[in-house]
Amino acid sequence: SAVISQKPSRDICQRGTSLTIQCQVDSQVTMMFWYRQQPGQSLTLIATANQGSEATYESGFVIDKFPISRPNLTFSTLTVSNMSPEDSSIYLCSVDARDLKNTQYFGPGTRLTVL
Amino acid sequence: GQQVMQIPQYQHVQEGEDFTTYCNSSTTLSNIQWYKQRPGGHPVFLIQLVKSGEVKKQKRLTFQFGEAKKNSSLHITATQTTDVGTYFCAGGTRKTSYDKVIFGPGTSLSVIP
Numbered sequence: 364s365a366v367i368s369q370k371p372s373r374d375i376c377q378r379g380t381s382l383t384i385q386c387q388v389d390s391q392v393t394m395m396f397w398y399r400q401q402p403g404q405s406l407t408l409i410a411t412a413n414q415g416s417e418a419t420y421e422s423g424f425v426i427d428k429f430p431i432s433r434p435n436l437t438f439s440t441l442t443v444s445n446m447s448p449e450d451s452s453i454y455l456c457s458v459d460a461r462d463l464k465n466t467q468y469f470g471p472g473t474r475l476t477v478l
Numbered sequence: 479g480q481q482v483m484q485i486p487q488y489q490h491v492q493e494g495e496d497f498t499t500y501c502n503s504s505t506t507l508s509n510i511q512w513y514k515q516r517p518g519g520h521p522v523f524l525i526q527l528v529k530s531g532e533v534k535k536q537k538r539l540t541f542q543f544g545e546a547k548k549n550s551s552l553h554i555t556a557t558q559t560t561d562v563g564t565y566f567c568a569g570g571t572r573k574t575s576y577d578k579v580i581f582g583p584g585t586s587l588s589v590i591p
Contacts, residue, residue, distance in 0.1 A: 394576040405566060406521065406581040413576075422479065455520060459576045467511060467568075467579060472520045 365390050365458055367470035375476045376446055383442045384473045386456035391436035394459035397429070400472070401452045409454075412439050446477045480505045482569045484582035492590050497554040499585035501567030508577060509570040510543050510550040515584070516563045524552075526570075557589050 366389040376382050386395065394413055398406040410418040410431055418431040432440045443450050453472040481504040491497050501510065509528045513521040525534055527543035527550065534541045540553045554561055564584040570577040 396579075398581075405583045406568075408578070408580065411576065411578070453520075467523055467526075467577075469520045469522075 365392070365468045367456060367458065367468055369454075369456060369470040369473050371473060372471065373474040373476075375478060377478055378447055380446055381442055381444045382446065382475060383440050384454055384456075384475075386439045386441070386470055388437045388458055392458040393436070395433060395439045396457045396459070397431065397439070397441045398455045398457065398469075399452045400455060406455065409441070443475065446475075448477045451475055451477045480569065480571065480580050482567060482580050482582040484567055484585055486585055487583065488586045488588070490588045490590065491557050493559060494556050497557050497561070497587055499552050499565050499567075499587075501550040501552075501569075501582050503548045503569045505548070505569075505571065507547050507569040508572040510547075511568040511570060511579065512541060512550075512552055513566045513568060513581075514563050515566065519563075521566060554587075557587070559589050559591055562587060562589050 368387045370385045396411050397409040399409055400406050408421050409424045410420045412418045412431050412433040414433045414436050428444055430442045453474050455469050455472045457467055457469045483502045485500050509526050511526045512524040514524055515521045525541050530547050531545045532543045538555045542551045564586045566584045567582045568579045570579050
């Protein structure tokens with residue numbers, strides 16, 4: 364199994380500011396994924412992060428708004444830029460199934476509130 | 479683009495009754511995954527099905543993957559209050575080096591003691 368940690372666990376931010384969320388995995392993984400879960404909703408894939416290359420963004424998400432770094436095989440960051448109240452969500456990172464015997468693991472999430 | 483639908487959206491059952499949630503994809507899947515999310519928690523992986531027509535059981539939970547690999551179901555026998563939460567199916571499609579996973583909207587289960 365994998366242990367995934369995220370920092371911060373929660374934050375309250377002002378409109379127009381940016382927040383960087385960190386995701387740390389206790390084992391090396393090929394792919395890391397960032398999801399958003401808005402209140403009462405399902406999980407929406409934001410982007411896929413492969414080490415050493417630019418992240419691949421899903422429709423509706425752009426790099427300027429959600430820049431992602433993947434400096435090594437155990438770590439990734441997601442920045443939520445120029446925040447608005449609509450960005451209030453839980454942001455979760457997860458790791459690819461094939462690295463961990465066909466199981467997908469999620470981090471505990473970062474609960475973001477934008478005022 | 480690929481869509482994953484799930485019904486029902488909500489289900490309220492008396493403790494001891496059975497519960498089923500159904501998942502349907504607009505495209506053929508490489509695999510289907512099921513997750514449970516308790517209120518305030520993060521999704522926890524339950525199982526992955528890969529083969530057409532596959533059926534897997536975990537105690538009171540039975541998971542099924544359709545023959546066409548476009549639909550799936552989760553059935554809970556004799557629900558307990560510990561089963562409360564939202565159950566998500568997630569359809570996986572194989573990319574070059576990873577599985578892209580799209581989540582369904584979830585079924586929220588309430589169990590009345």
